[in-house]
Amino acid sequence: MLRLTTLRxxxxxxxxxxxxxxAADMLGHPPPPPMLAPPPAQIDVGSGFYLxxxxxxxxxxxxxxxxxPPVANSSTLQSSLKSVAFVGVGVGxxxxxFFRTDATIEYRASSRFSTTREVTGLPAPNPVGWNIxxxxxxxxxxxxxxxxxxxxxxxxxxxxxxxIGFATMMMSNVREAGFGAFAGGSGSASNRTETRFAWAxxxxxxxxxxxxxxxEAAYRYLHIGDVTTGRIVCTGPxxxxxxKIRNLESHDLKVGLRYVFADAPIAYAPGPLARxx
Numbered sequence: 001m002l003r004l005t006t007l008r009x010x011x012x013x014x015x016x017x018x019x020x021x022x023a024a025d026m027l028g029h030p031p032p033p034p035m036l037a038p039p040p041a042q043i044d045v046g047s048g049f050y051l052x053x054x055x056x057x058x059x060x061x062x063x064x065x066x067x068x069p070p071v072a073n074s075s076t077l078q079s080s081l082k083s084v085a086f087v088g089v090g091v092g093x094x095x096x097x098f099f100r101t102d103a104t105i106e107y108r109a110s111s112r113f114s115t116t117r118e119v120t121g122l123p124a125p126n127p128v129g130w131n132i133x134x135x136x137x138x139x140x141x142x143x144x145x146x147x148x149x150x151x152x153x154x155x156x157x158x159x160x161x162x163x164i165g166f167a168t169m170m171m172s173n174v175r176e177a178g179f180g181a182f183a184g185g186s187g188s189a190s191n192r193t194e195t196r197f198a199w200a201x202x203x204x205x206x207x208x209x210x211x212x213x214x215x216e217a218a219y220r221y222l223h224i225g226d227v228t229t230g231r232i233v234c235t236g237p238x239x240x241x242x243x244k245i246r247n248l249e250s251h252d253l254k255v256g257l258r259y260v261f262a263d264a265p266i267a268y269a270p271g272p273l274a275r276x277x
Contacts, residue, residue, distance in 0.1 A: 049261045050214075052090045052102060056254025058111075058222075059083050063247040065115040065133065068228070071241075073121040077130075081137070081245075084111035086252070088141075094260065101146045104163075110138040110172070113245070122181045129181030133243050135174035135189075135229060141167045141222065143200055152208070159218075161202040167224040168195045169248075174229045178238055185236035189243075192230035199223050212260050220252040 060081045067074065086109065092102025114134045122129055147161035170193045178185030204218025228244045 048094045050092050050094060050100075050102070050258045051261075052092060052104070052216075052256055052258045054088045054090075054104070054106070054216075054254045054256030056086055056088075056220075056252050057083055058086055058108060059251040059253075060111060060137075061249055061251075062245045065113075065117075066244045066246060067117070068242040068244050071117075071119055071239075074117050074119045076115060077118050078116040079114070081113040082111040084109050084138075086141075086254075088254075088256075092145075092258075097152075098149050099147070100149065101144070103142070103144050105140065105142045108139045108141060110136045113137055115243070119181070126181035126183075129183075130179040131176055131182060131185075131238070132179070133174070133176045133229075133232075135243075136172045137169060137227065137245075137248075138172070139167055139169035139224075141165065141198060141224075143198065145200070145202065147202065149206070155208040157206040157208075157214075159202070159204060159206060163200040163202065165198050165200075166195050167198040167222075168193060169224065169227045171227060171229045174232065174243070176232050176234070176238070176243075178236065182236075182238055185234055185238035187232040187234035187238060187240070189230035189232045192228065194228065196225045196227070198225070206258070212262050214258040214260065216256045216258060218254055218256075220250075220254065222250040222252055224248040224250070 060083065062079070062081060064076055065079055086106050088104050088106025090102045090104035092100055094100040112134065113136075114132065117131045117133070119129045119131070120127065143163035143165035145161055145163035147159045150158045150160070170191060171189070172191040174189035176185075176187040200223070201221045202218055203220075204216060207215045209215055225248060226244055226246055227248050228242055231240060231242055233240050
């Protein structure tokens with residue numbers, strides 16, 4: 001009996017000794033803290049939107065000026081359309097570093113046109129007559145445009161693009177005067193406004209002045225189409241008719257600024273730490 005009691009006491013002492021050592025080992029080497037999840041990626045809000053403003057000069061041209069109804073044996077001797085200034089504004093969105101779109105509206109100031117026409121084969125004694133038609137042309141052009149940016153080098157970004165939209169053109173102060181067989185004849189037309197489908201091709205360079213402000217210099221080909229005057233009412237030896245400008249087009253040189261809305265990125269703070277033992 002004494003021997004059995006001695007063995008039990010020895011086993012209990014060994015167990016207590018092992019548990020104390022294990023506890024000491026645990027206290028001497030605490031578990032590492034749990035790894036924290038990385039914060040979500042930052043999000044840039046609104047950085048794709050931009051506003052733009054442009055000014056420019058338009059070198060306008062047209063193929064010919066016709067009379068409606070047509071006059072037999074007539075031909076154009078001289079035709080001109082003055083260059084004109086324009087100003088425009090727009091709003092756009094940059095989808096990525098290579099593609100953006102915008103919508104623009106612009107006012108084109110009044111320019112003077114003049115055409116001299118000759119009519120032959122008239123009765124004697126004046127077989128030839130001349131008509132000079134003059135007037136003013138102004139308008140508003142709205143376009144939806146898309147551009148491809150071709151990469152940026154030293155802050156310079158070349159681009160190409162195209163656009164479609166409308167051109168609302170006004171013919172005003174139209175006057176006509178006759179000479180030769182038409183001497184003494186004159187006429188005038190009331191103002192006329194009409195809207196035509198328009199399209200454009202763009203090419204240019206952008207320059208990063210700052211992160212938010214970009215300067216731009218560009219060339220644009222703008223096609224407007226036919227534009228007709230009001231009815232020319234004549235006095236003297238001439239007929240009432242309309243004058244139609246055929247295939248009106250414009251070679252535009254413009255400069256402008258784009259302001260890009262680059263909001264401050266949203267920063268996410270890490271959540272509270274929680275440890276479980």
